[in-house]
Amino acid sequence: MTYTQPAPAPTAQHAPILPDDKARAAELWESVKGTALEDDFRRVSREHPDKDASRMHYLAFLADIEGLFAAPEADPWEASQPAPVAQPVLSAPQPEPTPEPEPQPAPEASTPEEGAAEPEPNRDAQDAPAPIATLAAPVHSGLIAQLAGLLADGGELTFQLLRVRADVTIGIFPKPHPGEAAPVPFMLTETPDWMDANLVTAMQGYAGARRDAFSVAQQAAQRQQDANKKATDKPAPTPAKAKTSVLTLKAAEGTTLKGTLGGKDVPLVVGKNDVPQGTLEITAAHPTFGEVKKTVATHANKEHDFTEQQGARVTVNVTPQGAALEATKGDTVIALHHGVEVLLPSGTWVVNAQAAEHATANQTISVKAGKPQVIEMTLKEEQRLF
Numbered sequence: 001m002t003y004t005q006p007a008p009a010p011t012a013q014h015a016p017i018l019p020d021d022k023a024r025a026a027e028l029w030e031s032v033k034g035t036a037l038e039d040d041f042r043r044v045s046r047e048h049p050d051k052d053a054s055r056m057h058y059l060a061f062l063a064d065i066e067g068l069f070a071a072p073e074a075d076p077w078e079a080s081q082p083a084p085v086a087q088p089v090l091s092a093p094q095p096e097p098t099p100e101p102e103p104q105p106a107p108e109a110s111t112p113e114e115g116a117a118e119p120e121p122n123r124d125a126q127d128a129p130a131p132i133a134t135l136a137a138p139v140h141s142g143l144i145a146q147l148a149g150l151l152a153d154g155g156e157l158t159f160q161l162l163r164v165r166a167d168v169t170i171g172i173f174p175k176p177h178p179g180e181a182a183p184v185p186f187m188l189t190e191t192p193d194w195m196d197a198n199l200v201t202a203m204q205g206y207a208g209a210r211r212d213a214f215s216v217a218q219q220a221a222q223r224q225q226d227a228n229k230k231a232t233d234k235p236a237p238t239p240a241k242a243k244t245s246v247l248t249l250k251a252a253e254g255t256t257l258k259g260t261l262g263g264k265d266v267p268l269v270v271g272k273n274d275v276p277q278g279t280l281e282i283t284a285a286h287p288t289f290g291e292v293k294k295t296v297a298t299h300a301n302k303e304h305d306f307t308e309q310q311g312a313r314v315t316v317n318v319t320p321q322g323a324a325l326e327a328t329k330g331d332t333v334i335a336l337h338h339g340v341e342v343l344l345p346s347g348t349w350v351v352n353a354q355a356a357e358h359a360t361a362n363q364t365i366s367v368k369a370g371k372p373q374v375i376e377m378t379l380k381e382e383q384r385l386f
Contacts, residue, residue, distance in 0.1 A: 015054065015055040015056070016054070016055060017052065017054070017055050017058045018055065021055065021058050021059065021062060024062060025058075025061075025062060025065065028041070028062075028065050028066070028069075029041060032068070037068050037069075040068050041065060041068065044061070044064045044065055044068070045061070045383065045384075046383060047064070048060065048061040048064070049383075142200045143199065143200055146200050146203050146204070146207055147159070147172070149207045149210070149211065150172070150174050150206075150207055150210045151174065152177055152214055155174065155175060155177070156174075156175045157172055157173060157174040157175065158171075158172070158173040159171075159172055160172075160173070160335065162326065162333065162335045163324060164189075164326070164333070166191060167189050167190060167191055168189070168190070168191070168192055168195060169187065169188070169189040169333070170186075170187070170188050170189075170195065170199065171185055171186065171187050172185060172186040172187075172203075172206075173185045173254065174210065177213065177214050177217040178217065178221065180213060180214075180217045181256060182254060182256045182285075182287070183210070183213065185287075186203065186206045188202060242276050242277075243276070243277045244274045244275060244276055244277065245274075245275060245277055245298045245299065245300055245301050245302070246272055246273070246274060246275075246301040246302075247268075247272075247273045247274075247275045247280070247296065247298055247301070247302055247303075247304075248271065248272050248273070248301075248302070248303040248304075249268060249269075249270055249271065249273065249282070249303075249304055249305075249306065250270065250303075250304070250305040250306060250307060251270050251284050251286070251305075251306035251307060251310065252286055252288075252289055252306070252307055252310050252311070252343055254286055254287065254288075255270060255284050255285065255286045255289070255306065255310075256284070256285045256286070257269060257270065257282060257283070257284055258282070258283045258285070259275070259280050259281065259282045259283075260280070260281045261275070261276055261278045261279065261280045261281070261298075262278060266280060268282065275298050276298065277298050277299050278297075278298055278299075279295060279296075279297055279298075280295070280296045280297075280298050281293070281295055282294045282295070282296060282304075284306040284309075284310070286310065288332065288334075288345060289310035289311055289343075289345045290310075290345065292306060292309040292310060294306070294309070307343055308369065308370040309369055309370070310343065310345065310369065311343050311344050311345040311346055311367060311369055312343070312344060312346070312367050312368055312369055312370060312371050312372050312373065313341045313342065313343050313344075313372040314327070314336075314341070314342055314343075314344050314349075314365070314367060314372065314373055314374075314375065315339065315340070315341045315342075315372075315373075315374045315375070316336050316337075316338065316339075316351060316353075316374075316375045316377060317338060317339055317374065317375070317376050317377070318338050318353050318376075318377045318378070318379070319377070319378045319379065320355050320358065320379065321338045321339075322338075322355060323338070323353045323354060323355035323358070323377075323379055324353070324354045324355070325337060325338065325351065325352070325353050326351075326352050327342075327344060327349045327350070327351050327352075328349065328350050328352065329345070329347050329348065329349045329350070332345075336351065341372075344367045345367065346367050346368055346369045347366075347367055348364060348365070348366055348367075349364070349365050349366075349367055350362055350363070350364050350365075351363045351364075351365060351375060351377070353377050353379055354379075355379050357381060357382055357384065358379035358380060358381055358382060359379060359380045359381075359382055360379075361377055361378075361379050361380075363375060363377060
């Protein structure tokens with residue numbers, strides 16, 4: 001008789017790492033991230049540089065990570081073991097047979113009372129609970145309609161999305177309606193899941209306020225139109241045409257300009273303006289850049305760039321180029337992008353750069369009005385944690 005010895009089963013020393021092992025490590029990392037155990041997790045990861053070599057190495061790494069969560073009095077062996085993986089049930093004990101119930105006499109048929117509900121067929125099937133769906137993303141609608149409700153025909157707005165750690169900040173900056181001062185922007189900071197579920201509802205009050213502002217602007221425009229029409233019924237004598245000059249103004253987007261000449265208001269906008277000749281006092285106001293002033297003699301065509309007074313243009317070059325960038329000064333946060341020039345108000349700013357699998361970097365810069373600068377930042381790569 002010939003005897004064939006079976007091939008030995010692969011051991012954990014050479015077995016590949018299972019997806020459940022990786023999932024367990026990721027679960028443990030999420031539970032310590034941002035806590036006092038985060039540094040210990042990183043230390044253990046560095047102590048196992050060969051954890052990806054085989055499942056045996058990976059299980060040793062997992063055992064040390066599990067040890068971080070063990071209570072002081074717990075058994076050392078039990079505290080170092082990875083969480084057990086649920087196994088499928090191979091067999092189940094059969095229930096003991098129950099005696100059949102004795103036959104009961106059939107109840108007398110009765111006629112349902114008038115107005116009584118008919119019995120529902122297959123009631124047991126209908127009462128059975130529906131299967132619970134898991135990991136299904138919530139579906140919401142109405143965001144675009146809500147944004148459109150902020151605008152008049154032909155209106156525009158800027159939608160800004162900024163992520164800071166686990167939260168995101170959404171900013172909505174509508175351009176003013178004709179005849180309206182600079183509108184207050186909509187700013188909200190919450191988690192992405194909260195935004196998915198509640199953003200449309202949270203915007204309703206702001207959208208209503210914008211509609212009210214548009215209605216007020218329309219009514220004011222209609223009154224002005226009616227007044228102009230009434231004035232044209234009796235043509236006034238044509239006054240002597242005053243001498244004017246062209247004044248071209250530049251400023252950061254969202255800047256409101258106000259001018260006075262001889263004690264009278266002179267309407268001004270960013271771009272070209274026909275203004276009376278004389279000495280014009282101009283005030284440029286911005287919610288982020290503050291207020292600056294300039295006196296201009298308008299006896300000839302002139303130009304003035306308020307951005308040279310409002311701040312300086314800063315360019316940040318970062319490696320890797322896909323890193324998230326932001327500049328902060330107090331409670332003010334401005335999003336930046338690699339290689340893109342951004343106007344920052346004067347003062348001391350902290351530039352923060354973050355990228356996956358890289359160490360976070362911060363750099364403090366001093367911004368002086370009218371003096372552009374270029375910042376170079378390189379993020380250091382971190383060892384994979386799991």
